[in-house]
Amino acid sequence: MAKSSLKTSALTRIVPCLRVGLAVLFIISGASKAWDPAAFAGDIANYRLTPWLVTVAAALYLPWLEIFAGIGFFSRRTREGSLFIISALLVVFCGALASAWWRDLNIHCGCFGGGGSGVQFALVRNVLLLMACAFIARTQPPRAD
């Protein structure tokens, strides 16, 4: 009984911290890319995965999706949706990074606008973030609508 309440207490503290951390990270990441969408489009183009028109659309839209998903974490009404979007974005980013690593592309990840870290480091980081999302999803009861 004591162990169970200790565990619950720890979770009660960890999960909100993870949520805030993810939220802040994605807001900063989105804002840094929204600042210079042309540069972000160049970073996406380096992955050689999408035609230019799709690249341009992604460069304009994705940063704002990250920002709003990050902000959404701070409200109970949109928390679940934010977690879903951020998880989905991380899956897509991991896929792109893995593809770039596989093809040995010497590029910046483009994660924080204007270049960013290398592909391998970004992939490991994103996998850890995805695990954090999975942890949050598992430990939080779904909100009854």
Add this chain to the structure above:
Amino acid sequence: MRIFFLLALIVGSAQAQLVWEKPVRNLRAQPGDEKVEAVFRFRNAGAFPVKITQVVTSCGCTTARAEKNLFAPGESGEMTAVFKIGSRTGRQNKTIMVHTDPQSNTPIILGMVTEIVENVELDRRIVLWSRGEQPVAREIHVKVLQADPIRIVRAESSDPRLSATLREITSGREYVVLVKPADTASPLRGEVVLTSDSPAGSPQTFMVRARVK
């Protein structure tokens, strides 16, 4: 005395400048135009004579020259730039860098932004098949962009293994050309020439290149 001379040079350099009326010109080239011309007017607003020492254009297709090289303080001049269009289409940005003596504080870069108006637009001019690929027909969409209609009257292939079928969507306005190789077993290098009915006597033609490789 020397110090005074040096000071005069420094002040003179700071003030040497050609002031341009419109450093960037937006131009339009109509179908059939071989070149466009722009005249850049300027004035020596400095206190010392300015010599144009070099004019460098961004492309061999563009030439630019002033009526003379040396301009006294207050004197106006003109630089005429000519852009030869060739087979170019769409928007073309050409720059002209003007070097002077004394040097100006900021580089003088003139621009010619030319919109080359097409009267007929083909969405593709090159069609390709890989060897062994299914020899499906490739569609070329032809649109007449000008106000007056232009009829495409004929689509002829240069190679008997390459067929070209002309379909009219709207007479004088829109056509589709279906280009298809008989097979893709061996390489093919062909052209399809579309002939129009305008202008009378010397009708425009449009070429589409077809390859099997």
Add this chain to the structure above:
Amino acid sequence: MLRQVALLMFLAAWPALAAAFLHPSRPDPARVPTVEASTVRAWKTPFLWVDARPRGEFLRNGIPGAISLPEDDWERSIDAFLDAWDAGTPVVVYCGGGDCGTSESVARRLRKEAGITQIYVLKGGVGSWRKAP
């Protein structure tokens, strides 16, 4: 949850649309993407160099393996390009460097006329290639 996702995606669409029209650094859909020389050096898959400079400059110091395709000489040069290029092979167009718009012009034309989607302009021109590590 789906409603929440839809709401957040909807909210994000508006500033994105505004950026598409008003952001001073918005990407131009008509432009061809640029690529750094260091990135190209690391590409493992085959690609084709296209030299957009006048033929004399290409003959003097073109990148080995490049195809000369100056816009001034398009009709005469395009056949050599088509002989060298296979569908699906990425193309990198270069010119003298700096703000030379010739490579952008040639790249746009190739994209439009040949439908090449994987086409890039080398940032900094041929000079950046020679300097790249």
